[in-house]
Amino acid sequence: MxxxxxxxxxxxxxxxxxxxxxxxxxxxxxxxxxxxxxxxxxxxxxxxxxxxxxxxxxxxxxxxxxxxxxxxxxxxxxxxxxxxxxxxxxxxxxxxxxxxxxxxxxxxxxxxxxxxxxxxxxxxxxxxxxxxxxxxxxxxxxxxxxxxxxxxxxxxxxxxxxxxxxxxxxxxxxxxxxxxxxxxxxxxxxxxxxxxxxxxxxxxxxxxxxxxxxxxxxxxxxxxxxxxxxxxxxxxxxxxxxKQQTPASKKGATGDKPLAVNTAVPEPGRDNTPFSRLKGLLRLPVAGELMNRFGTPREGGGVSWRGLFIRAAEGAEVRAVAGGTVAFADWLRGFGNLVIVDHGEGYMSLYSNNESLYKQAGDRVKMGEPIASVGNSGGQESPGVYFELRHQSRPINPMAWIK
Missing domain, CATH: 1.10.287.2610 (Helix Hairpins)
Structure with a gap:
C-alpha cells in the first residue's frame, strides 16, 4: 500500500x-x-x-x-x-x-x-x-x-x-x-x-x-x-x-506479568459491621496474582478497568469479602458464572469468571464464606476471578478498601 x-x-x-x-x-x-x-x-x-x-x-x-x-x-x-x-x-x-x-x-x-x-x-x-x-x-x-x-x-x-x-x-x-x-x-x-x-x-x-x-x-x-x-x-x-500523519498507537494496559501477589483471604467476622465502616479492613476474595490496576486502560484501549482480575488456581475457593445477601448468581455474557452480593447501604461486590457457584439468589452469606470456585468461564483464557466493588451502581477502587 x-x-x-x-x-x-x-x-x-x-x-x-x-x-x-x-x-x-x-x-x-x-x-x-x-x-x-x-x-x-x-x-x-x-x-x-x-x-x-x-x-x-x-x-x-x-x-x-x-x-x-x-x-x-x-x-x-x-x-x-x-x-x-x-x-x-x-x-x-x-x-x-x-x-x-x-x-x-x-x-x-x-x-x-x-x-x-x-x-x-x-x-x-x-x-x-x-x-x-x-x-x-x-x-x-x-x-x-x-x-x-x-x-x-x-x-x-x-x-x-x-x-x-x-x-x-x-x-x-x-x-x-x-x-x-x-x-x-x-x-x-x-x-x-x-x-x-x-x-x-x-x-x-x-x-x-x-x-x-x-x-x-x-x-x-x-x-x-x-x-x-x-x-x-x-x-x-x-x-x-x-503529507499524512500516522496516528500514535495505543499500548495495552496489562500483559502476562502480575503487578502484585495476594496471599490473604477474607476470614469470618464483622458480619454486623456496616459496609461503609469496613474501608481499609477488607481482603481480596481469593489468593492469587493481581493482573491490572483499577482505572487503567484495557488492552486495545478505549475501555478502562472497573475492577481487578486476580489470576488464581482453578478450583480454589472464592470467598465473600463481607456479609450480605446474594443478589445475582447465574451466567452472564462476557462474565461467565457471576455472583453479586448486596452488602446494604448501596454497596455491592461482584465475582465473575467462576467455575461453580455455591450460592443462589436470596442466600445470606457471611464474611469469608465460600461462594464459588475459581474458573475461566465466560471465555477467559486464564483461570481467575474478576472482582469489582460498586456503590450506587458506580465502580469504586477495590484497593482503597483492602487492608
Whole structure:
C-alpha cells in the first residue's frame, strides 16, 4: 500500500492522469472489504452460537459443582452420624454387659436362696409363709430378668438399625458423588471442546477486525487521494498533497506479568459491621496474582478497568469479602458464572469468571464464606476471578478498601 501511495504521489508530481487507475484500485478494495465484512459477520454469528453453547455448558458445570459441594457437606454430616452411632454402640454394648452382670447376680441369688426347696416346702405344707415369700421373690426376679432381657434386645436392635441406616446413607452418597464426578468430567471435556472452538473463532474475529480496520484506513487514504488527484488532474500545474500523519498507537494496559501477589483471604467476622465502616479492613476474595490496576486502560484501549482480575488456581475457593445477601448468581455474557452480593447501604461486590457457584439468589452469606470456585468461564483464557466493588451502581477502587 505504501508503494502504491508513493507511485500515486509521483504521478501527481509528473502531472500524469493516473487517478483513473487508482479509482479502479479503490473499487477493487471496496469489493474486497465488503466480502471480508460478510465473512466477519458469519464468524461473529458462529461465535455467538458457540458462546451460547458455552453458556449452557458452564451453567451445567456450575450446578454440578454446587451439588458436589452440597454432597460433601452431607457426607461430612453422615460421617459425624456414623461416629455418633459408633459411640452410642459402645455405650449400648457397655450397658448390655452391665445388664448381663446384673442378670447373672439375680440368678445366683435365686440359687443361693434355694428356690427349688421353697417350692417343695410349700407343696409339702412345711413353713408355707417362708415358701410364699420365696416364691414372691422368685417372681420378682423373673420379671426383672425379662425386663433386662427386653432392654438388651431393644438396645441391640437400635444399634443395628443405626449402623445400617448410616452405612446405607453413606453408600448412597458415595454412588451419587461418583455419578456427579463422572458427569462433571464429561461436562469439563465438553466445555474444553467448546472453549477451543470459541478461542479459534475469537482468533479469526481479531484477525478479521484488524484486517477490516486496516482496509478501512487504506480505503479512506485512497479515497482522499483519488479525490485530490481528480481535482489536480483538471489543473495545469498540480501540487502534491499534504503529507499524512500516522496516528500514535495505543499500548495495552496489562500483559502476562502480575503487578502484585495476594496471599490473604477474607476470614469470618464483622458480619454486623456496616459496609461503609469496613474501608481499609477488607481482603481480596481469593489468593492469587493481581493482573491490572483499577482505572487503567484495557488492552486495545478505549475501555478502562472497573475492577481487578486476580489470576488464581482453578478450583480454589472464592470467598465473600463481607456479609450480605446474594443478589445475582447465574451466567452472564462476557462474565461467565457471576455472583453479586448486596452488602446494604448501596454497596455491592461482584465475582465473575467462576467455575461453580455455591450460592443462589436470596442466600445470606457471611464474611469469608465460600461462594464459588475459581474458573475461566465466560471465555477467559486464564483461570481467575474478576472482582469489582460498586456503590450506587458506580465502580469504586477495590484497593482503597483492602487492608
Amino acid at each position: 505504501k508503494r502504491r501511495f508513493s507511485l500515486l504521489l509521483l504521478s501527481v508530481l509528473l502531472a500524469q492522469p493516473a487517478w483513473a487507475d487508482n479509482k479502479a484500485d479503490l473499487d477493487s478494495l471496496r469489493e474486497r472489504l465488503q466480502k471480508l465484512q460478510q465473512e466477519y459477520q458469519r464468524t461473529r454469528e458462529s461465535s455467538a452460537e458457540a458462546t451460547d453453547a458455552l453458556k449452557q455448558s458452564e451453567r451445567a458445570i456450575s450446578e454440578t459443582g454446587r451439588k458436589l459441594h452440597q454432597l460433601e457437606r452431607e457426607q461430612r454430616e453422615v460421617q459425624a452420624a456414623i461416629k455418633a452411632a459408633t459411640a452410642e454402640a459402645a455405650q449400648t454394648d457397655a450397658e448390655i454387659r452391665e445388664r448381663q452382670t446384673r442378670l447373672g447376680e439375680m440368678i445366683r441369688q435365686a440359687y443361693m436362696r434355694g428356690g427349688g426347696d421353697a417350692l417343695k416346702l410349700m407343696l409339702n405344707g412345711e413353713n408355707p409363709s417362708q415358701a410364699a415369700r420365696d416364691l414372691h421373690y422368685l417372681s420378682y426376679l423373673s420379671r426383672a430378668q425379662m425386663q433386662l432381657i427386653e432392654e438388651m434386645r431393644q438396645g441391640l436392635a437400635r444399634l443395628a438399625e443405626l449402623k445400617e441406616s448410616a452405612a446405607e446413607k453413606d453408600r448412597v452418597l458415595a454412588e451419587i458423588r461418583e455419578a456427579q464426578l463422572k458427569e462433571r468430567e464429561n461436562l469439563l471435556k465438553e466445555k474444553q471442546a467448546r472453549q477451543k472452538m470459541l478461542n479459534q473463532l475469537a482468533g479469526e474475529i481479531r484477525k478479521q477486525r484488524k484486517e477490516i480496520a486496516t482496509l478501512k484506513r487504506d480505503e479512506q487514504r485512497l479515497s482522499e487521494l483519488v479525490a485530490r488527484l481528480a481535482k489536480l488532474a483538471a489543473k495545469p500545474k498540480p501540487r502534491p498533497p499534504a
